[in-house]
Every structure is written in structure tokens, then in C-alpha cells.
């Protein structure tokens with residue numbers, strides 16, 4: 001059975017994929033459906049949902065279109081989540097590979113640095129970093145990656161430690177290959193599968209961290225974010241709860257979708273590896 | 277002049293508090309175009325010697341002279357460059373290659389690393405190498421797990437001869453192959469030796485194969501040399517206890533003897 005067929009047989013994986021597809025569709029279609037600035041005033045303030053069909057989800061305290069903000073928020077969440085996870089996986093793989101392959105002092109130093117990063121809670125690290133450097137999309141991505149790369153680094157190192165004893169690494173040395181070329185061309189690609197298996201959890205966590213940062217007012221101020229929307233709605237939680245509930249639901253569904261689809265992919269491909 | 281001179285080579289391993297000498301004060305030499313076999317029971321130190329000679333591990337004592345130079349004094353880029361002259365073929369051809377590689381990439385590596393051929397010329401060189409080891413050139417784009425064990429060992433030999441080495445270390449290079457394929461690979465090795473004057477350090481526990489292919493043999497026991505000399509002389513009339521035991525345990529050998 002092909003991995004795709006096996007994936008399609010898991011209802012939770014399919015549900016995750018559908019949620020994820022909806023999120024991607026929202027993110028991609030935002031500029032076409034809402035060509036204007038999502039942060040611009042679009043109508044009267046605090047218009048409830050389903051009243052005016054040109055503003056289906058109503059408006060917030062400043063009269064901004066909630067649906068447009070939701071779509072643009074999907075863009076931010078997805079962009080930050082994917083970029084931060086990619087950065088964390090890249091940093092982690094490189095650090096883990098160097099530590100595991102070089103061994104000795106290099107390994108010792110790199111792993112102590114990893115320990116140091118791991119003792120500080122990731123969110124605190126991100127918070128401190130953004131407060132010091134200032135909020136912008138790039139900084140938020142780096143801040144989240146700083147708190148997440150240690151997990152992939154440890155997994156990559158463990159994998160590299162077992163791979164570097166294989167004959168083909170000795171073969172590469174005998175052929176005269178440079179140690180860095182051996183580490184990154186021969187060893188790293190073969191150490192990646194278990195590292196990549198962590199991506200669904202990492203992307204989901206990154207999306208949540210981004211939301212939490214923008215909820216605290218540390219997101220990019222020039223972009224619509226779900227965290228920022230929830231924070232905005234908090235002031236009128238009693239009279240207009242939908243302002244917080246709508247982005248909150250979007251966030252939960254997104255994290256759920258990423259996680260379920262990611263786990264589905266990992267499981268179906270892992271089964272295939274196990275069988276072959 | 278000797279191609280390779282190994283003197284007083286020693287490698288110790290610490291195991292559970294006590295130190296054992298995997299290779300204990302061993303000396304031997306190989307002449308250009310010669311096949312020296314290393315034989316001995318499992319754990320006698322054959323692979324350790326191979327790894328020491330190839331500078332995959334460092335000895336605790338001893339000297340290795342290769343092509344007239346102190347081989348142990350080399351490091352970094354100088355060592356990598358000199359490696360072109362000293363190649364290896366491993367026992368398990370599947371484990372010896374990166375599982376993601378293709379035949380073409382495996383043969384491209386030595387040509388690229390040692391600047392043997394320009395990029396544009398390499399596909400032609402790869403085809404020529406494949407042909408030299410008796411493989412079809414259209415095998416090049418195949419993934420390494422898509423070819424047979426015998427073909428893989430031919431690719432390993434092609435990779436080893438790509439840099440025109442003067443010595444190839446073969447650690448049980450034919451042991452994993454079935455008998456008919458083994459004969460063909462040995463034929464290929466002998467043919468290469470005749471034409472390119474490559475010397476072999478041939479590691480095997482199969483004395484039948486050793487007798488057929490090696491000029492001289494070194495019999496090892498527990499990291500020490502038990503006996504050495506002309507391959508036929510030693511195998512036909514072993515003097516040491518371990519030599520007698522190894523000959524007695526070699527069934528093919530007994531059948532071929534008068």
C-alpha cells in the first residue's frame with residue numbers, strides 16, 4: 001500500500017490535512033479577497049457578526065474588518081510557524097551534526113551551549129529577545145527558533161553518533177573527502193528522518209508561541225495576528241466576546257491541523273521504513 | 277624498494293578495565309604489484325591492521341612507511357591527497373556506500389576530490405571505470421541498492437581504482453559473495469594487478485582463496501604474527517599450531533589437495 005493510501009485511511013490525519021489546506025487557502029487568498037490594508041477602518045466599530053454581508057464577521061473596536069484580519073492573521077501564523085520551525089530544524093541539524101561528528105572538545109562545547117539554551121524556557125527566551133531587539137516578523141522568527149533548536153540538535157547528534165561508525169563514512173575518508181563534506185553530504189542527510197519527524201510538533205509550538213508573543217504586544221505591529229486580535233478583543237470581552245473567540249478558534253484549529261497532519265505523515269512514512 | 281613497510285605496529289584497546297593489544301608489535305612489508313594476505317581467526321586483529329594502514333585509526337606505537345614517506349606523519353590536506361594512492365574495498369558492499377548514493381556519484385567523488393577529471397569529462401571517465409570492472413555504462417544512474425551484490429563489489433573496485441592507487445586494502449572483500457561471483461571478482465582483481473601493477477593487502481579467513489591469489493601470507497593469532505612466508509609453502513605445510521588449525525578447518529582447501 002502506498003504511503004498516500006495509508007495516510008488517507010487515517011481519519012484524524014485527513015481531518016488535519018483538510019484543516020491545514022483551509023489555512024493555506026486562507027493565507028494565500030487573503031490579498032485577493034481583501035486587497036486593502038486589513039488594519040484600515042472598514043465600517044462602524046463593534047459591528048456584530050452576520051449583520052452586514054460586506055463585513056460577515058463584523059468589526060472590532062476600531063472598525064476593522066474581522067474576517068480580513070483573520071485571513072491576514074493566517075498568513076502571519078503560517079509564515080512565522082514555518083519559518084521558525086525551518087530555522088530551528090536547520091540550526092539544530094547543523095549543531096547536532098557538528099557535535100556528533102567532530103566529537104571531543106567541539107562536541108563538549110556545543111552540547112554545553114545546547115544545555116544552556118535548554119535550561120531557559122523557550123517562551124521566556126523569545127520574550128526577552130523580542131523585548132530587547134524590538135518586534136518585527138524576522139525577529140519573532142529568530143526568537144522562536146532560539147528556544148526550539150535544542151530538541152532537533154539532540155536528536156541529530158544521537159543519530160550522527162551511530163552513523164559516523166558506518167563503513168561508508170570510513171569509505172569517504174579513504175577516498176580523501178574533507179571532514180566537513182563528510183559531515184554534511186554523507187552523514188547529515190541520513191540523520192535527517194528522525195529530526196524531520198519532530199517538525200509537526202515544532203511548527204505547532206511555533207504558531208502558538210507567535211500567538212502568545214503578539215498577544216503580549218510583542219508581535220510585528222504592522223501585521224494582523226491572531227494573538228493581537230485576541231488581545232484586542234479582551235478589552236470588550238463581556239460585550240463583544242466574538243472578537244476573541246473567532247481568532248481563538250482559528251488558532252486551536254490550526255495547531256490541531258498541523259499536529260494531526262504532521263503526525264499522519266510521520267506515521268505513514270515510518271511504517272514504510274519499518275517494513276522495508 | 278618496498279611499497280609499504282609496517283614496523284612494530286601496536287594498537288591497544290581498553291576493555292572493562294584491562295587493556296588488550298588488538299595488534300601487538302607487528303611488522304611486515306609489501307612490494308609493488310604484490311599480494312600480501314593477512315589470515316587468522318576471528319578477532320586476531322586483521323581488520324585493525326587494515327584500519328591502521330589506512331589511517332582510519334591511529335596506532336599506539338610503530339611506523340608505517342608508504343611509497344618512501346612516513347605515512348603516519350601526514351595529516352590534514354596532505355594526508356587526504358596521499359589517500360589517492362592507498363584505497364580500500366570493504367566486506368559488505370551495501371554498508372560501504374552511502375545508502376542515498378547512485379553509482380555515478382560514488383565514482384564521481386574520487387575523480388572530483390582529487391581533481392582527476394574536469395566536470396564535463398567525468399561522465400566519460402565514469403563510463404570507462406565501469407567498463408574497466410566489467411559493468412555496463414548504463415548502470416551509472418542507478419541507486420546503489422538497485423544493483424546486485426556482485427555488481428556493487430565491482431563498483432567498489434571501480435571506486436578504489438579511480439585514483440590510480442598503488443595499494444588496495446581488501447578486508448574480506450569477497451567473503452560476502454557467493455562462490456561463482458567470488459571467482460569472477462578474484463579474476464578481475466588479478467587482471468587489474470597484472471595491468472596496473474597494483475599491490476593488494478588481502479584480508480581473508482578463507483585459506484583456499486589466499487592460496488589462489490596471494491604471493492605471501494601473514495598468519496595472525498591474537499594480534500601477533502604466528503607465521504609468515506610464501507603463500508603456497510605456508511598453507512601446504514604450516515609450521516605453527518594456528519596455521520595447522522586454520523588449514524584443517526578449510527574444507528575447500530582439503531578437497532583440492534592431492
Ligand SMILES: Nc1ncnc2c1ncn2[C@@H]1O[C@H](COP(=O)(O)OP(=O)(O)OP(=O)(O)O)[C@@H](O)[C@H]1O
Pocket residue numbers: 289290291297298316317318319320321322323324325481
Ligand atoms: N573499537 C574497538 N574497541 C575495542 N576493542 C576492539 C575495537 N576494535 C577491535 N577490537 C578488538 O580487537 C581485536 C581484533 O579485532 P579485529 O576486528 O581486528 O579482528 P579481525 O581479525 O578483523 O576479526 P574478524 O575476522 O572477525 O573480522 C578483537 O579482540 C576486537 O574485539
Ligand SMILES: [Mg+2]
Pocket residue numbers: 322323324
Ligand atoms: Mg575483520
